[in-house]
Amino acid sequence: MSDIGRLRAARDSVLLWFAPARVQDEGTTPDYRFSLANERTFLAWIRTALALIGGGFAVDQFLTDHLTHWARLVLSLGLLAAGVACTLRAVNHWVRCERAMRLGTNLPVSRFPAALAVVVAVLAIAMVTVVLAGWAG
Template identity: 80%
Template sequence: MSDAGGLRGLRESVGLWFAPARVRREGTTPDYRFSLANERTFLAWIRTALALIGGGFAVDQFLTDHLAHWVRVVLALALLAGGFACTLRAVNHWVRCERAIRTGADLPVSRFPALLAMLVAVLAVAMVAVVVFGWAG
């Protein structure tokens, strides 16, 4: 796929985020249980994003006396970036799944859950190191 085609596809996909009625015009109306399950998955991703964002703010605001500034900033920004990525992933995955459900296509696959798990694992190891070694400012 050319870069122009990729950008056009991305623009179309992002456009569907804000125009769900266009998704409804594709394919046929599925059993509502499938659409509602897709929505519950979307909400689970949003809850994950909120938890990561809340964790980022908690690290930044409440560990001021316990961590060196640079450690606090790195951990907070990693959590906030993870939360931001989850919000974008949530809506994009919802649209892609809804289209697949309506058109009878295979559900989309993604590497994002593995990447998110790796981010959380790395942050967990970093936080264990902070607890063990202290890294006070």
């Protein structure tokens, strides 16, 4: 597929985020239990995103005496960025799974959960390092 074809496919996918009724035009209606399970998964991703965003704000607002400005900035922006990515990925994954179920194809695979886990682990290690350095200093 050409670059223009990939861009069009990405654009069409994003447009489906805001017009989920168009998804219903494809394939056949899956068992409602599967659609509801897909929605619960979406909501779990949104809860994860909210926790990451809340953690980003908490680091920025409440660790003012314990961390340097740059450490707070890097950690809070990392958590906020992970929350934004998780939010966008949630809706993208929901649409892709709904389409796959309607078309009777395999559910889409994703590296995003592993990437998110690595980002959160790196941020957690950075936070532990900064906290330990603050206690030692």
